[in-house]
Amino acid sequence: MTSTPRLRFAPSPTGYLHIGGARTALFNYLYAKRHGGTFVLRMEDTDRERSTPESVEAIYAGMRWLGLQWDEGPGVDGGFGPYFQTERLHLYREHAERLISEGKAYRCYCTREEIEARRRIAESEKRQYRYEGTCRDRTDAPDLPSIIRFRMPEGEGSVTFDDRVLGPITKLYSDLDDWVMLRADGIPLYNFGCVIDDHSMGITVVGRGQEHVNSTFPQLMLYRALGWEPPAFAHFPLILGTDREKLSKRRHPEADVMVHQQNGILPEALLNFVVRLGWSHGNDEVIPLEQMIEWFDFAQVGTANAVWNPEKLLWLNAQYLKLLPRAVVAERLEPFLARIGLPGLPLARRERLVEVLAERSQTLVELAEKAAVFLKPGVTFDPKAVTKHLHPDGRALLSQVRALLAGLEWDPAALEGAVKTVSEQAQVGMGKVAQPLRVAITGSTSSPGIGETLELIGREEALARIDAALALPQA
RNA sequence: GUCCCUGUCGUCUAGAGGCCCAGGACGCUGGCCUUUCAAGCCGGUAACACGGGUUCGAAUCCCGUCAGGGACACCA
Numbered sequence: 126m127t128s129t130p131r132l133r134f135a136p137s138p139t140g141y142l143h144i145g146g147a148r149t150a151l152f153n154y155l156y157a158k159r160h161g162g163t164f165v166l167r168m169e170d171t172d173r174e175r176s177t178p179e180s181v182e183a184i185y186a187g188m189r190w191l192g193l194q195w196d197e198g199p200g201v202d203g204g205f206g207p208y209f210q211t212e213r214l215h216l217y218r219e220h221a222e223r224l225i226s227e228g229k230a231y232r233c234y235c236t237r238e239e240i241e242a243r244r245r246i247a248e249s250e251k252r253q254y255r256y257e258g259t260c261r262d263r264t265d266a267p268d269l270p271s272i273i274r275f276r277m278p279e280g281e282g283s284v285t286f287d288d289r290v291l292g293p294i295t296k297l298y299s300d301l302d303d304w305v306m307l308r309a310d311g312i313p314l315y316n317f318g319c320v321i322d323d324h325s326m327g328i329t330v331v332g333r334g335q336e337h338v339n340s341t342f343p344q345l346m347l348y349r350a351l352g353w354e355p356p357a358f359a360h361f362p363l364i365l366g367t368d369r370e371k372l373s374k375r376r377h378p379e380a381d382v383m384v385h386q387q388n389g390i391l392p393e394a395l396l397n398f399v400v401r402l403g404w405s406h407g408n409d410e411v412i413p414l415e416q417m418i419e420w421f422d423f424a425q426v427g428t429a430n431a432v433w434n435p436e437k438l439l440w441l442n443a444q445y446l447k448l449l450p451r452a453v454v455a456e457r458l459e460p461f462l463a464r465i466g467l468p469g470l471p472l473a474r475r476e477r478l479v480e481v482l483a484e485r486s487q488t489l490v491e492l493a494e495k496a497a498v499f500l501k502p503g504v505t506f507d508p509k510a511v512t513k514h515l516h517p518d519g520r521a522l523l524s525q526v527r528a529l530l531a532g533l534e535w536d537p538a539a540l541e542g543a544v545k546t547v548s549e550q551a552q553v554g555m556g557k558v559a560q561p562l563r564v565a566i567t568g569s570t571s572s573p574g575i576g577e578t579l580e581l582i583g584r585e586e587a588l589a590r591i592d593a594a595l596a597l598p599q600a
Numbered sequence: 601g602u603c604c605c606u607g608u609c610g611u612c613u614a615g616a617g618g619c620c621c622a623g624g625a626c627g628c629u630g631g632c633c634u635u636u637c638a639a640g641c642c643g644g645u646a647a648c649a650c651g652g653g654u655u656c657g658a659a660u661c662c663c664g665u666c667a668g669g670g671a672c673a674c675c676a
Contacts, residue, residue, distance in 0.1 A: 137676050172675055237674065253602050253672085272674055291605070300603055300672095308674045315676045339604055339671045362606080363669070371670075398612095401625090405613055408624040427606095427613080430669055434611050437626040447639080485638045544635075559635035571637035 130162035130329045134195070135319070137169040138180035142187025142382045145334055145364050145372055148399045152361055153332045154193050155400075155421035165326060166198030168209045169319070171312050187382040191392045192414070205326040210318050217313040220321055220351065221273045221306055229350040230306060232271035234260050256303045273307040275317075275347060284345045288338070289330070289359035289423040296342040304343050316340055320347045323356055332359040332423075335430075336371070359423045362403045363430045372433065379433060389461060389488030393449065394442040402431040411444050439487045446483045446492070454479045454489075461493035467500050481573045481581065499581040504568040504590050511564060511597065519561035520595060522551060526558055527591045535584045541576030565594035 134150040136142070157164040166188070170176040181199075188195070197203030207213060224230035240256070247254035261276065282298040306317035313321070323331060338360045348355040366377040374380050385395050397412055404427065406412065406420045446454060455475035462470055470478075478496045486492040515523070529543040548558045559575045566587050572578045579587050 135676090139676080169676065175675075233674095240674090248601085251601065294604070296604075302672090305674050310674090312674085314674070319676090334670090335605065336670055337676090340676090342604095360605085365669075367611090369668070401612060403612090408614065410612090410625050429606050431613090432611060434626065437612065440626055443639090482638095484640090541635090548635085555635040557635085563636060569637090573637080575635065 128329075130157060130160050131165060131327050132157045132162060132330050132332060133165035133167050133323070133326065133328050134193075135167040135169050135322075136184055137172060137176065138184055139172060139175035139177070140180055140374055141183045143372070143374065144380050144382055144399065147187065147191060147193075147382050147395075148364065148402065149332065149334055149361060150188065150193050151191075151396060151400060152359075152404070152421070152426070153330075155417050156330065156332065156423065157196070158418045159421050162329075163196045163203065164193075165203070165205070165328070166195035166208065167322060167326065168199065169315070171210050171314070171318055173211075173312070183383070190386055191382065191396060210313065210322065213318075213322065214311050214313075216325060217307060217318060217321055218311055221317075224275070224306075224350060225273065227350075228276070230273055230275050231261050232263070232267075233274045233303075233305075234263060234266055234269050234271050258303055261303075270309045272305050272309050274303045275306050275343065275350070277301050277303050277346065284342050284349075286341060286345055286355070286358055288341075289332075289357055290426045291335075291338070291360055291428060294338065294341075296339075301342060301346070306347075316343050316347070320344050320351075324348070324351075324353050328356050330357045330359060332361065335360045335363050359426070362427050364399075364402050365430050365432045367433055367435075369432060377433075379435070385438075389490035389492070390438065390442050391445045391449065391454075391457065391489070394438065394445040397445070398438045398441050402433075403427045411441065411448070413448075443484075443487045446479075446486060446489075451476045451479045451483075454483060458489055458492060458496075461489045462496065462500075465493055465497055467493075467497065470500075478581070481577050485573065498567055498569075498572070499578070502586060504566065504593065506564070506568045506594075506597070507570070510568065510570045514561045514564045514570070515594060515597060517599070519557075519564075522547060522553070522558045523561045523565055523591065524595060525551070526562055527588065527595070530579070530591075531588060535580060537574070537576035537580045539576075540579045541574065544575055561594075562591070566590045 132153040134146070134153050136146050136150075154164045156162070168181060168184075170181070185199075195201060197205060198208045221230060225232065243257070244254045256274075258276075277298060280298070283295050284298075284301075285293060285295040287293045304316060305314050307313050322328075341358055341360075345355055364372045366372050366379070368376075372380045378384055382395070386392070393413065396414060396417075400412065400417055400421075401410070404421070404425055406425060409416075412420070452472070455472055455478070458475055458479060459468070459470070462468060462475070478499075479492070482492050482495050486495060526544055526547045529547060530540065533539050533543055544558050544562065545555060548555045551558070560570060563572055563575060563578065564570060566578060566582055573581075582590070
């Protein structure tokens with residue numbers, strides 16, 4: 126291959142963007158970027174029963190959220206459009222007719238019912254069903270509705286291709302069968318539309334999930350029949366759910382890319398997590414997109430399927446929460462604050478929250494929840510914390526520190542200094558003062574540093590909370 | 601059932617004949633730090649599916665067994 130590579134992601138818009146699809150898109154994207162090639166998006170919308178405009182939008186949304194911008198595709202014409210298969214029907218028809226005229230395909234008049242019946246018989250006789258081609262050379266019924274089938278060559282033979290990740294794979298002709306290219310209504314089936322489009326769009330490398338290795342063989346037969354040079358193929362290992370079965374929309378909620386957004390996962394973290402499912406670069410774990418582009422190669426893609434690991438996703442997300450610029454995280458935090466009734470916080474304030482809370486949170490949801498303790502008026506006391514720290518001694522220390530706090534400038538260092546002063550005066554450990562105070566202002570025994578916590582809550586609210594705690598009935 | 605792919609700690613993986621009585625990461629766990637919670641740092645736990653070959657030498661190559669996954673539609 127001398128010119129720059131062209132790769133594509135070709136989802137069928139029959140639902141949300143699937144996590145497996147997202148990783149396929151990512152691998153193709155990375156390879157294209159790495160080699161200065163082109164990343165194409167093509168919609169395989171030939172399943173008219175299930176394809177919907179909403180799904181098309183959902184796929185765009187998922188790709189956009191992940192930052193996987195296509196160089197060519199819907200909305201970005203690169204001279205190979207249109208990029209929806211239903212807008213390319215004439216192409217499929219043309220090539221099908223050509224194949225028929227060359228005897229490499231034929232009209233098939235069998236009804237689904239007939240074939241279904243034959244299949245049942247084969248099953249009952251415990252043998253594999255093969256299409257018998259009874260109408261292979263029928264020419265007497267040109268007006269009857271018919272589909273178009275590919276004609277498998279007779280006799281011994283095999284097809285082989287050298288997969289870029291799996292290595293050489295071979296299939297015998299005898300394990301292949303005549304297959305449907307075009308339906309009576311002119312809609313192509315996957316194997317046909319895929320080949321016609323990959324070729325006519327100049328695709329040089331086809332990267333897709335391993336569930337497609339078997340369909341590579343009929344596709345190769347088609348390239349051969351058409352006299353076309355096939356692209357290179359790379360089949361990626363599958364992503365399995367924790368139950369070890371292929372991640373499916375049905376029973377794996379995590380298969381939906383956008384639920385992760387809802388769960389407060391950062392797209393950078395999801396991308397990093399997913400790229401490591403089937404690909405690695407030595408011992409590296411935290412690999413930002415620019416780095417992936419620099420390092421990615423099919424040679425390092427694994428051959429075995431990978432199981433989804435929610436803990437590691439969370440860990441990576443925590444890493445990115447700390448890694449990303451605060452302004453970026455603060456921006457992403459806004460919808461989550463809004464969701465719990467705290468919209469419209471100034472950016473600077475959000476950045477401060479991120480600064481203090483990012484290293485204590487694994488998701489944006491968690492970060493927002495922690496922020497709520499500071500931001501929403503009032504406190505919910507944890508009874509155990511109250512008994513443990515707001516006993517008479519604790520309260521005595523608490524009112525001492527309250528008196529000191531009231532006259533202070535509201536700065537974290539100064540506030541913490543006040544706690545220290547009181548603990549020194551009373552000759553007790555700092556915890557003896559900080560803990561009652563912490564319980565008073567947050568309701569619980571854990572929070573960021575006491576100075577920061579006071580600062581974030583604000584003078585008026587903090588003092589009010591202390592007073593409320595002091596007024597609590599003694600247990 | 602037929603065909604295809606795969607098989608290193610619980611999970612993601614490094615490993616492309618000697619560097620490996622197998623390294624990293626998540627998780628779990630012990631400790632340090634510390635006003636709490638985290639974060640961070642130091643340590644521990646745990647794997648080459650099994651059986652045959654080939655070789656001076658195998659996690660790495662070959663064969664078989666077993667196991668897992670995928671594909672077998674007028675879905676993609």
